[in-house]
Amino acid sequence: MKPPTSTELIHHPYTPPEGFQAPQPGVFKASTVLFPNVAALRARNWKEKTGYTYGLHGTPTTFTLEERLATLEGGRQALLTPSGLAAIALVDFALLKTSDEVLIPDNAYGPNKELARHELAAFGIAHRFYDPLIDAEALKAMIGERTRLLWLEAPGSVTMEFPDLSGLVRAARECGVITVLDNTWGAGLAFRPFDLCGDGSLGVDISVQALTKYPSGGGDVLMGSVTTVDEALHLKLKFAHMRQGWGVGANDVEAVLRSLPTLPLRYAAHDEAARELARWCQKQPEIVQVLHPALPGSPGHEHWRRHCRSAAGLFSVVFDPALGWARVDAFVDTLRLFRIGYSWGGPMSLAVPYDIAGAMRAQTHGVRGPLVRFSVGLEAVSDLIGDLEQALRTLR
Structure with a gap:
């Protein structure tokens, strides 16, 4: 007698043949794992x-x-x-x-x-x-x-x-x-x-x-x-x-x-773009310090040189304290390509302000003033520089 459809669907005898290969491994979803005996x-x-x-x-x-x-x-x-x-x-x-x-x-x-x-x-x-x-x-x-x-x-x-x-x-x-x-x-x-x-x-x-x-x-x-x-x-x-x-x-x-x-390719692209943007930020009068371990003068740069081959797409800038938090927050709000959000490492560039002197830590190693951390994504660097330029014009 043919079993009921519900039972046959659960206990179907078919097993796909072995030997299937593809660039990506298979996705196995399981809570229960079956044993032969x-x-x-x-x-x-x-x-x-x-x-x-x-x-x-x-x-x-x-x-x-x-x-x-x-x-x-x-x-x-x-x-x-x-x-x-x-x-x-x-x-x-x-x-x-x-x-x-x-x-x-x-x-x-x-x-x-x-x-x-x-x-x-x-x-x-x-x-x-x-x-x-x-x-x-x-x-x-x-x-x-x-x-x-x-x-x-x-x-x-x-x-x-x-x-x-x-x-x-x-x-x-x-x-x-x-x-x-x-x-x-x-x-x-x-x-x-x-x-x-x-x-x-x-x-x-x-x-x-x-x-x-x-x-x-x-x-x-x-x-x-x-x-x-x-x-x-x-x-x-x-x-x-x-x-x-x-x-x-x-x-x-x-x-x-x-x-x-694609991790090595993406990491290298983030690294190259972040260094270019960090060097550009060093030339802006409103920014008093750029914190990027691959840049000379950044805290611990010599340790980075001794240990590292590359760097992530992450850096922070410290604004002139005279500008005040309200104007720096307005600068972040004015950014168009740099979106406001935590985390990093994705294709979209992000910006987040941090009050390190007040809320984060005791030792600031000379960092004084409003800080904004940038996570550099995979957009064109020229477009990201243009975004920073227009936001700095608002700040000025």
Whole structure:
């Protein structure tokens, strides 16, 4: 007897032939994963990517992206999270416990600092903020018996100081402190986070990225990653990842996989355009300082020269304090191609004003006055300069 249509649709016998290949990997969506028998159910091991057990623990699609990201950053293992902030939270909650302490640069991504001030503090985890341009000896003096984790950001995503990465990582290693780098700006291209000296002798323990930015490249995906080289540290993070239930959607993974092949080309275009615009801004009388690590005079420029091959499409400008915030806000409102919005790394240029002296940080390294951060997209540079020119005319 022919089974009812509803049953046949669910248990249809057809299986497509093997051997299909295309430029992009397939998209596998699953919560439930099927096993051929009970023995397979009991034997499969998701921890080493030798099999599939449940959608939250990985699919061919997520495994593929993790492997490509590990290669991009020079690591061995990677984990995916629903956002860059989720990646930060995963590291903190996997590696810190009550009575521990974490050190965070004062120019770090704001939500990283807020997580320490609120959730970590509520769990009895202490934190201190340090000057991003601290030297290695001063950092060693700051590290205490409770210090377990050192966050690094290169450069700060608003004030753009580039730290002495190799010096700080070496100091932390000598003190037995785990180092974790927010490498969203570098994207695995500006420098090698696990090989800071070029000879394999020194690197961070963990690299975190907001894949929301350059790897996705479209301004339409939220995702993060946590990459490591040490197997034991990876497994510690992976078990916490499983227990906390971090998962990502297959369609978002597909979007990042589709964008990865063009990442080096896009990153280079962002870099070239941002440097041209930053140099143009240096010539404008209303702007008293341009913060871009690749420009001489920008805080930490010498560290950037020692560590980096390239730079992201991000820079900030500081306006003459005499102009006042009202006029600088009006300047931002007048921009036409630079749209107002957070994030960066997409095709559209963005501008956001920041009050760093009042709200962000204690050490400003000479930065005085209203600051506007620009994320340079993929528009024609001549058009972006024209947009800045017309907005400056309004400011004048």
